[in-house]
Amino acid sequence: MASSSLGFAESRQRRTAQVLLFVTPALFTANMLLARATADFIPPVALAELRWTGVVLVLLPFCGRELWRNRAALRRDWARYALLGLLGMGICGAGVYYGAATTTATNIGLIYAVSPVIIILLSRAMFGERLSRRQGLGAALALTGVLVIVLRGDPAALLALSFSTGDLMILGAAISWALYTVLLKRWPDPLGVQARLTAIALAGAILLLPLLGWELASRGAPHFDLRTIATVVTLVLVPGVGAYATYSYITEHLGPSRTGLLLYLSPVYTAVLAWLLLGEAFALYHWLGAALVLPGLFFATHKPKAT
Template sequence: MKTFLKNNITYIKLSMVALFFGSTFIAGRIMAANLPPFTSAFLRFLLASFFLVLFVFKIYGKFPRINFQQFLLIIALGLTGIVGYNFFFFSGLKFITASRASIIISLNPSVITILSILIFKDEFNKFKLIGIIFSLTGALIVISKGNLQVILQGNIGWGELFILGCVICWSSFTVLGKIIMKDFKPIIAITYACIAGTLILILPTYQEGVLQDFGQYNIEVWLSVFALGFLGTALGFTWFYEGIDKIGPSRAGIFINFVPIFATLMAIIILHEKLSPSLIIGAIFVVSGVYLANYQVKNIRIEKEEEVNVNVG
């Protein structure tokens, strides 16, 4: 048993990462029902920043100094990936189920691929094209609940629109991250972004006026904060990038495909959400699309990439 764990610890950790990332949708749904969005985001990243700082000091011993251009990029990362993403994330989860949100957010890799092709002139091939088409089709099926006429008529709900805002914010965050990660290790860049985002969140959180009542939050809220801040952010990202170092970005990235699957299963078990045919069909299209979009990378250029698109809650 010990030999098995030693030989497979990286894969076990990466499986847990997918589970942690999937759990953020469940925790987010609970937080959204109890707290306003900025307060939820502030509590999540206050905890995440604390543990990420500890992890960085343990791994690297110190933080590198930053120049003014890097400072501006870190602020942009905080605004897009922390403040913007989480405002849309918690706002959307007030209106739609965790399972539907997780499938829609799975559009991230396809949108990131499109932006990378347009901005960084990344390689484009038939697998990426087919994958993007599959992912977009799956997302449209989930958003419209199987009735595409809803989209043509412009009758998309606020929940779906908010979650699409998550996709835009996270894709922007990832593209900006490609620039700053030329100077910093990924976990350091993410820690800087979390700290910046947490500081920016102080004012809107104060204006929501509920933070002072934190002593009245129930146990579900505090467990959700722990799941989001520690498991789904600090530990999740640390283990994920540790996995990249051990087995390479291509193989580590495969585990991200399981995030919407774990999220949906937990939503059914914990939140008692119902599965619909449109959700199942849409999920198959989205997950297949993500796989196809990364097919060439995983099979032809393994170990040559320097990063991987991460899709989280």
């Protein structure tokens, strides 16, 4: 009976993770939209520092006791938290904000579409993880849908692409995110999702401080008006607490390779949000891309029941 109950709980957690797989990209998309919208009034390192410090302040009341109980483990594994903070909050925080100011949305979408492939390669090279043929075909289908969207249905657009310093920063952030995802799953941790995110976010915020000092000396502090405060609050709650917590949950129950596939949904969600918020047209290639991405994600993440 206990074994049956445990199996039911695990099955329910997997189903929850599969649902969150389609919700989390929308939370991450908010980060990129705000990064591009605020490039002229909030410096990138300050934006990353405010985001992750805010995440720590929001989560600490809920998991402070758990962190205190596990203080011995935190001292023992401090280097792991520091590395995860550097990868997930430092490079993928300030790095993305720097890159977003100097590259195009098409290039960002195309570069980040490679992240799931990098995750799969790292998982296989570092830990021997493999995807089934069915899951591999689903990943290929989803990648095809992403390319349809970012190239606007025109394969010839590949020949017109040019790459800048911002593109290299985005590529570095994509590689950093892939490594963060793999290590997040493979490193055992006694903490729950909220407490672990708090510890990693605190490490990332601390590691950003030297770079923040340089930025404040060279560019000055951001002006704190209502617009700045609203931006920071949104970043803390939506792509900060919300996106990273759900991403950690999905990684725990589906594994890094399948979790990384959710990045394929970002171009789809970006197009939908631009249509809803900015009044941009939702073109035929958006529908075609979504028609490829959504079933591709299903095949790549859903394991058929054994018969």
